[in-house]
Amino acid sequence: MGEARAFDEIWGHGGPTNPRAPLEMLAGWIAETPREELARRLEAAENTFRQLGITFAVYGDRDAAERIIPFDIVPRVFLADEWARLSAGLVQRVEAINAFLDDIYGERRILADGILPPDIVFRNPQFRHEVVGIRPPHGIWAHICGIDLVRTGPDDFFVLEDNARTPSGVSYMLENREAMIRLCPELFRNFRVAAVDSYPDRLHETMRSVAPPGAGSRPVCVVLTPGHFNSAYYEHSFLADSMGIELVEPADLVVDDDVVWMQTIAGRVKVDVIYRRIDDDFLDPVVFRPDSLLGVPGIMSAYRAGNVTLINAPGNGIADDKAIYSYMPEIVRYYSGGEAKLPNVETYRCREPQALRYVLERLPELVVKLVDGSGGYGMLVGPTATKQEIEDFRAALIAEPHRYIAQPTLALSTVPTLTEKGLAPRHVDFRPFVLTGRDGVQVVPGGLTRVALKEGSLVVNSSQGGGTKDSFVLLPDSPQLQAQSQTLGGMFQQQELGS
Amino acid sequence: MRLIVEHRTRYRFSEPQIRLIQCLRMTPDDTDDQTVVGWSIDVDCDARLRQSRDGLGNRQAMLYADGPIGAIEISVRGEVLTGDHGGHVRGTAEPLPPEFYLRETDRTVAGEALGAFVGGAVSGLLGADTIDAATRAIHGRFERIPYVEELRDAATTFAGTTATGREMAQMLVAGLRTAEIPARYVGGYRQREGRACAPHGWVEAYADGEGWIAVDPSTGGRVDERYIRVAVGLDTAGVTPVAGSRLGQGEEMLDVALIVEQARRQ
Structure with a gap:
C-alpha cells in the first residue's frame, strides 16, 4: 500500500511508462537494456568486488563467511539543482556540528543559553570528559562526516542520522563508480556525471590541512586500522592506498614523550595526523577502556599535548548521538543563525512523558530506535513488526524510556532496482561524505546509496540485507538527454558489438 | 597541619618488559585547604615524565620508559600544609559543572536497594544535611575492612555487610x-x-548554595586537615594513582608502601 505511494526517483509517481521529465532518457535506458544484459553486468561487478575483497562480516552471524554487499546496476541520480540545494544544507549542518563540538568541549555557550537540557550532554556517555580542555587544530572536530539522508518527494530530503565518528562506506562510492564506468560506459557518455575519484586526494589534503602547528610543511599522515579482522578493513587499506600513505595497526605505533612514532624498517618516523578507524573506547587503554588490546597506549596524551591530530576527533559521539539528534534543528539555528536547510525527521523523545505516551499509543506505525544503537540493531519498525516484537519494545520503552526515540515511518523514496522478478522500485537512503579542513567544508558530489533489496523493506543496512548503488550527481547544464537521436539502449548495442 | 607523604609504588615483572607507559595521578594541587610546599616523583629507571591536566582538572604525569624493565619503583615524596574549613572544598580546578557528576558509571550503578537506602536516609533533609546524613548512613551500615586491591562495584558492595x-x-x-x-x-x-x-578514598558532594562538601564514609564525618586531596573522578577508576599499559609477557606484582605523617615541629 505504502509501496504504491512512495516517490520513485526515476519513475516519479507515474510508473515506468511516465518517468520524471529530466530523467526520461535514463528511464529509457532502463527499459531498453535487456534484463539479461543488466544481470550479466551486475554479476561482473559483484565478481570484481569479490576479487578485490570488498567484504564485510555480519555481526552476530559468526558462521557466515565474509560476504560482499550486493550491488545494483541501476544508478540513482541527483539533478544539478537538487544537488546544489542538498550541498548547501550539508555544509550548513556540518559547520554546525563542528561549532557544537568546539563549544560543548570548550565554553559550553549553548548550555548557558539554555538551548539544550544539560543532562542530555553531561549524563551522556558520549560526552567524553577525557577530551575536555583539548582544542584540535583550527577547532575542527568532525573532519569526515557521513550524513544519512532520506527522501520522500522531489524536494523533500530529511537527515536521518549524522555520523561524525568513523563513518564508513566511501570505498563503495568509489568502487561502485569504477564498476559503472567500466560496465555501463554509455551512461557516462550521455550524462555529465560529476566525478568522485578526487575523494582520496581531497581527504589527504584535508588531513594535511589540520596537522599540528609543529608538523612542518610535509606532515606525515597515516590511516590507523584495528586490523584485518575488522569488517571495514578493505576500506581502510583502500583509502591508505589511494592516498599513498601508510596503513598502520596499533602495534606499529608507539608513543614516547607525548609524541607518536611509526616503526618502520628504516627506523622511527614521527606521525602528525592519524585517520583512525578505531572507536574512542578502544583508542587508548590508558585513558579509555583499559582492557582494549586494539589501542595505542599514550595516544591521547600526545593528542592532548597537541603533538598529533586525530581524525575524527575523540568525543564526537556527543554530536551524532540519537538523543542529541532531535535537537539538531535548534543546534543548527544556534550556530548558523538561520533555519536548518535540511530538516530532521520528526522525532519523539521518549524521555519526555508526553512523547512517550504518544509513542506507546502508536507503536505499530512508528520506528523506534535505541538512542545508543546503530547498524539497524535495537530497532523496531512498527509496520513490519510482529505483535510479539511490538510488545517486547513496549515493555522496554516503559522500563527505560530515556534510551529510546521514535519517528514516523517515512515513505522512503525508491529507485528502480534489478530483482529476480525484473525491475522494481526499492527503497533507498543516501550517505554523502562531507570533508572539513582548514579551508572549509566540501561535499564530494556523490555518495553511498543504500537500497533495501527486499520488497517493501525500509531497512537499508548492509547487516540487514541491504545493497548499494552508484549515485550520479549530474553537472549543471547537462545536454538535454532526450534530444539525442539514439536511445541509450541502442548505443549499448553498438558498444557491445565494438568490444 | 603540616603533612609529609612518602608513597612508594613498586612493580616487579616476572619477565622483562619491552616498554611501559603509565599515567600517574599522584600530584596534589593547591586548594584553599591545602598548599603543596614540595612534591616530587622519582622513578628508579630511565624514564621520561610529561606533566599535564586531565579533563577533570587533575594533575597527571605520563611516564614513558623503555625496556628491558624487570622492576620499576615510583617514589613520591611531598609536603603539604592543610587547613580545616569544615569540609567545604574551595579553590579547586573545575572544568566541568556539578551536573556532570550526576553521571552513572559501570562501577557506580546503585541498584534499587542502595538507592532506596540513601533515599530513606536523606528524606526530608535539605542541602548539606542530606550529604551528612547519607554519609552517616553508609558509615553505620557497614563493617569496615582493611584495604584490598580488588574492588567491588557499588551495588555488589551494598548487598554485603563489609566494605x-x-x-x-x-x-x-x-x-x-x-x-x-x-x-x-x-x-x-x-x-x-x-x-x-593505604591510599584513601572519600567523597565530594555538591549542595546548592554551599558548593562542594567533602565527607568520608569511613569516619561518617566531614573531611578535615588530616586529608590531602589528589584527584577526583566519577568513580574509583578515575583516580587510580598508576594506570598503565605495558608491552611484554608475564605477570606483574605490586608493592605499595605509604607513610603519611605529621611533620615534627621545626
Whole structure:
C-alpha cells in the first residue's frame, strides 16, 4: 500500500511508462537494456568486488563467511539543482556540528543559553570528559562526516542520522563508480556525471590541512586500522592506498614523550595526523577502556599535548548521538543563525512523558530506535513488526524510556532496482561524505546509496540485507538527454558489438 | 597541619618488559585547604615524565620508559600544609559543572536497594544535611575492612555487610547520585596515628548554595586537615594513582608502601 505511494526517483509517481521529465532518457535506458544484459553486468561487478575483497562480516552471524554487499546496476541520480540545494544544507549542518563540538568541549555557550537540557550532554556517555580542555587544530572536530539522508518527494530530503565518528562506506562510492564506468560506459557518455575519484586526494589534503602547528610543511599522515579482522578493513587499506600513505595497526605505533612514532624498517618516523578507524573506547587503554588490546597506549596524551591530530576527533559521539539528534534543528539555528536547510525527521523523545505516551499509543506505525544503537540493531519498525516484537519494545520503552526515540515511518523514496522478478522500485537512503579542513567544508558530489533489496523493506543496512548503488550527481547544464537521436539502449548495442 | 607523604609504588615483572607507559595521578594541587610546599616523583629507571591536566582538572604525569624493565619503583615524596574549613572544598580546578557528576558509571550503578537506602536516609533533609546524613548512613551500615586491591562495584558492595573505605566511598557516590545530588570520588591521602596507611578514598558532594562538601564514609564525618586531596573522578577508576599499559609477557606484582605523617615541629 505504502509501496504504491512512495516517490520513485526515476519513475516519479507515474510508473515506468511516465518517468520524471529530466530523467526520461535514463528511464529509457532502463527499459531498453535487456534484463539479461543488466544481470550479466551486475554479476561482473559483484565478481570484481569479490576479487578485490570488498567484504564485510555480519555481526552476530559468526558462521557466515565474509560476504560482499550486493550491488545494483541501476544508478540513482541527483539533478544539478537538487544537488546544489542538498550541498548547501550539508555544509550548513556540518559547520554546525563542528561549532557544537568546539563549544560543548570548550565554553559550553549553548548550555548557558539554555538551548539544550544539560543532562542530555553531561549524563551522556558520549560526552567524553577525557577530551575536555583539548582544542584540535583550527577547532575542527568532525573532519569526515557521513550524513544519512532520506527522501520522500522531489524536494523533500530529511537527515536521518549524522555520523561524525568513523563513518564508513566511501570505498563503495568509489568502487561502485569504477564498476559503472567500466560496465555501463554509455551512461557516462550521455550524462555529465560529476566525478568522485578526487575523494582520496581531497581527504589527504584535508588531513594535511589540520596537522599540528609543529608538523612542518610535509606532515606525515597515516590511516590507523584495528586490523584485518575488522569488517571495514578493505576500506581502510583502500583509502591508505589511494592516498599513498601508510596503513598502520596499533602495534606499529608507539608513543614516547607525548609524541607518536611509526616503526618502520628504516627506523622511527614521527606521525602528525592519524585517520583512525578505531572507536574512542578502544583508542587508548590508558585513558579509555583499559582492557582494549586494539589501542595505542599514550595516544591521547600526545593528542592532548597537541603533538598529533586525530581524525575524527575523540568525543564526537556527543554530536551524532540519537538523543542529541532531535535537537539538531535548534543546534543548527544556534550556530548558523538561520533555519536548518535540511530538516530532521520528526522525532519523539521518549524521555519526555508526553512523547512517550504518544509513542506507546502508536507503536505499530512508528520506528523506534535505541538512542545508543546503530547498524539497524535495537530497532523496531512498527509496520513490519510482529505483535510479539511490538510488545517486547513496549515493555522496554516503559522500563527505560530515556534510551529510546521514535519517528514516523517515512515513505522512503525508491529507485528502480534489478530483482529476480525484473525491475522494481526499492527503497533507498543516501550517505554523502562531507570533508572539513582548514579551508572549509566540501561535499564530494556523490555518495553511498543504500537500497533495501527486499520488497517493501525500509531497512537499508548492509547487516540487514541491504545493497548499494552508484549515485550520479549530474553537472549543471547537462545536454538535454532526450534530444539525442539514439536511445541509450541502442548505443549499448553498438558498444557491445565494438568490444 | 603540616603533612609529609612518602608513597612508594613498586612493580616487579616476572619477565622483562619491552616498554611501559603509565599515567600517574599522584600530584596534589593547591586548594584553599591545602598548599603543596614540595612534591616530587622519582622513578628508579630511565624514564621520561610529561606533566599535564586531565579533563577533570587533575594533575597527571605520563611516564614513558623503555625496556628491558624487570622492576620499576615510583617514589613520591611531598609536603603539604592543610587547613580545616569544615569540609567545604574551595579553590579547586573545575572544568566541568556539578551536573556532570550526576553521571552513572559501570562501577557506580546503585541498584534499587542502595538507592532506596540513601533515599530513606536523606528524606526530608535539605542541602548539606542530606550529604551528612547519607554519609552517616553508609558509615553505620557497614563493617569496615582493611584495604584490598580488588574492588567491588557499588551495588555488589551494598548487598554485603563489609566494605573497604574505598568501597564505602564509591557506594556513597552512587547513592547520592540516585538522590540527584552531584557526587564524585576523591583519591588521596589521610593521616592516621600509628596505623599503616593505604591510599584513601572519600567523597565530594555538591549542595546548592554551599558548593562542594567533602565527607568520608569511613569516619561518617566531614573531611578535615588530616586529608590531602589528589584527584577526583566519577568513580574509583578515575583516580587510580598508576594506570598503565605495558608491552611484554608475564605477570606483574605490586608493592605499595605509604607513610603519611605529621611533620615534627621545626
